[in-house]
Amino acid sequence: MHEDDHDGLTPAQIAEAMKATPRGALALAGITTGLLMAAWLAMYFLVFLPRGSVG
Amino acid sequence: MTEQPTGGRERDRWGFAAAMVVAGVLLFSVVMGLIVLPVLQAPNAGIDPWTAICRAVGLKAGSPAQPQPPVSATAAPVSQVRWTPATLKILAAADPRPGAALAQAVCSACHGEAGLSPSTDFPHLSGQSGAAIYKQLSDFRSGARFNAQMTPVAKKLTDEQLAQIAAYYGSFSRRAAALGPRYGIGDAAISRLANRGDPARALPPCESCHARGVGGPPEAPVLSGQQREYLYRQLRAFAGGQRGNDVYRRMRDVSSHLSDDEMHRLAEFYQGLS
Amino acid sequence: MSEADERAIVRSEIRWAVVAIAAVSVIMLAVIFAAIAMHINPPSNVERINPQDLHLSAEFTEANLGTKVEANGQITARIVATQFAFVPRCVVLPADRPVTLRFSSPDVIHGLLVSGTNVNTMVVPGYVSQVHTVLRKTGDLLMPCHEYCGLGHSEMSGTIRVVPSAQFRPGPDGRVACAAK
Numbered sequence: 035m036h037e038d039d040h041d042g043l044t045p046a047q048i049a050e051a052m053k054a055t056p057r058g059a060l061a062l063a064g065i066t067t068g069l070l071m072a073a074w075l076a077m078y079f080l081v082f083l084p085r086g087s088v089g
Numbered sequence: 090m091t092e093q094p095t096g097g098r099e100r101d102r103w104g105f106a107a108a109m110v111v112a113g114v115l116l117f118s119v120v121m122g123l124i125v126l127p128v129l130q131a132p133n134a135g136i137d138p139w140t141a142i143c144r145a146v147g148l149k150a151g152s153p154a155q156p157q158p159p160v161s162a163t164a165a166p167v168s169q170v171r172w173t174p175a176t177l178k179i180l181a182a183a184d185p186r187p188g189a190a191l192a193q194a195v196c197s198a199c200h201g202e203a204g205l206s207p208s209t210d211f212p213h214l215s216g217q218s219g220a221a222i223y224k225q226l227s228d229f230r231s232g233a234r235f236n237a238q239m240t241p242v243a244k245k246l247t248d249e250q251l252a253q254i255a256a257y258y259g260s261f262s263r264r265a266a267a268l269g270p271r272y273g274i275g276d277a278a279i280s281r282l283a284n285r286g287d288p289a290r291a292l293p294p295c296e297s298c299h300a301r302g303v304g305g306p307p308e309a310p311v312l313s314g315q316q317r318e319y320l321y322r323q324l325r326a327f328a329g330g331q332r333g334n335d336v337y338r339r340m341r342d343v344s345s346h347l348s349d350d351e352m353h354r355l356a357e358f359y360q361g362l363s
Numbered sequence: 364m365s366e367a368d369e370r371a372i373v374r375s376e377i378r379w380a381v382v383a384i385a386a387v388s389v390i391m392l393a394v395i396f397a398a399i400a401m402h403i404n405p406p407s408n409v410e411r412i413n414p415q416d417l418h419l420s421a422e423f424t425e426a427n428l429g430t431k432v433e434a435n436g437q438i439t440a441r442i443v444a445t446q447f448a449f450v451p452r453c454v455v456l457p458a459d460r461p462v463t464l465r466f467s468s469p470d471v472i473h474g475l476l477v478s479g480t481n482v483n484t485m486v487v488p489g490y491v492s493q494v495h496t497v498l499r500k501t502g503d504l505l506m507p508c509h510e511y512c513g514l515g516h517s518e519m520s521g522t523i524r525v526v527p528s529a530q531f532r533p534g535p536d537g538r539v540a541c542a543a544k
Contacts, residue, residue: 056375064382071386078393086497088481089152089404126398133402147409154402155495158439158463163428166419173415196404217515286518293447293515304513306470307448336418337443338425 091360115176131155168233170224173229179252180219180327188257197241205260209318217251218301219259221310225334226251233334279354290346295355306339317356324352406484406494417443417469417523430455432537438462444473444486447515449506452523455539457531459502466492474510477523485510498525 040048123145130153131141141153151157170176187192192204196214204215214222228234229243230251243251274280286294298305299312312320326332328344336340344352397403400520417423423443439458440528443450444466468488476483479500484492498504504541508519523531523539533539 087482149412158437160422162421164421164424293518297515337445
């Protein structure tokens with residue numbers, strides 16, 4: 035493996051960064067999921083239900 | 090081979106748990122959606138719980154939460170023609186040869202040799218769609234459409250004879266199609282109306298139903314090459330209510346949104362003049 | 364991978380499963396709440412009618428189309444979706460009163476929505492599509508066909524004219540039609 039592939043980082047530095055990565059991914063996925071849920075609930079309670087019953 | 094026994098058991102456990110969760114969700118949905126909610130909604134519709142469940146399942150018409158409207162109407166159809174498989178079979182199986190003899194004896198005096206009418210009083214029939222001829226002859230016969238000359242003629246014919254005549258005139262359609270459509274090319278505005286329609290007036294293009302084999306209502310006649318006098322008279326009759334055998338007002342609606350000038354120009358467009 | 368890492372991954376996955384189940388549960392609870400408190404159902408009426416005979420039927424005969432106040436006071440609009448128009452093109456309905464819309468098609472699959480409302484259904488030949496609703500906004504609401512039905516599809520649209528309840532005056536036969544414009 036070339037030194038370039040590590041963007042000038044030592045293996046120890048990469049291992050250190052990888053420890054924090056899952057938390058970052060979790061935060062990103064959590065925010066996205068939360069926004070999606072919030073959008074759904076907003077559409078349902080602020081648009082769909084005020085328009086009244088169907089069915 | 091490399092599978093560890095504990096890994097296999099682990100997977101079984103997860104698989105079983107997942108299957109139970111899916112089955113539980115399914116059971117919950119069925120009980121909730123088809124039993125609990127309909128029973129809770131039934132009072133709003135003024136029906137008993139059992140009827141509400143039947144409505145939710147789809148065994149009875151209506152919503153479990155809303156009263157079903159009553160129907161009090163008598164049928165007053167504008168045409169008796171039904172496009173059932175039986176009708177389509179009669180049309181498909183009709184022999185054009187007796188149709189040719191009938192056309193020679195009955196139709197040709199007015200509609201001309203091979204259905205090309207020499208007079209502006211009578212429409213061309215050559216190359217017309219068989220379904221359109223069958224529909225109009227049936228309507229003359231049932232009284233849905235009236236014409237002093239056509240009504241008595243049609244009343245003498247059987248259903249099979251109508252289909253044979255339709256098959257005879259329809260048999261020209263392949264030749265007519267090979268000649269290509271005959272449209273006017275000079276009138277850009279009317280060409281646009283015929284080909285694109287007018288969304289502002291909710292007018293569909295004439296061609297969406299009247300071009301050959303276009304997939305609209307089966308009874309829609311081919312207009313290309315028809316006499317302008319006949320086309321104009323029919324548009325006026327639809328708009329004025331003298332003719333009303335168009336199922337679901339298709340032509341009465343469209344023609345009532347056309348100006349007299351547009352009717353003239355459309356008729357010329359379809360004869361191939363403008 | 365160490366055992367500790369593996370445990371951490373399983374824990375994380377279980378947490379995500381819990382989040383997903385919670386999200387679905389919240390949505391289900393909202394739907395159940397709406398169904399119980401507001402009688403909201405999906406428009407899923409199962410009612411068969413022969414499309415070849417639609418124009419010969421009593422209910423969807425031409426003269427019976429449009430708005431009618433039934434003998435029991437229920438306000439019903441019957442509309443045929445056909446190539447390429449809604450019949451009738453304009454339908455009058457009162458605001459703030461429960462109304463029922465009944466649709467059928469004699470030819471191909473159509474669809475419709477009434478703009479600014481929850482009315483949105485397919486019209487499948489062979490079935491009667493039915494929607495119960497209460498219209499809040501007065502004025503002319505556009506009702507386009509939203510299921511491709513042929514070459515005239517893009518010109519196929521109707522109008523739902525919502526009038527204030529006081530201005531909704533049915534004739535002696537219980538029928539109301541749009542005044543010509």
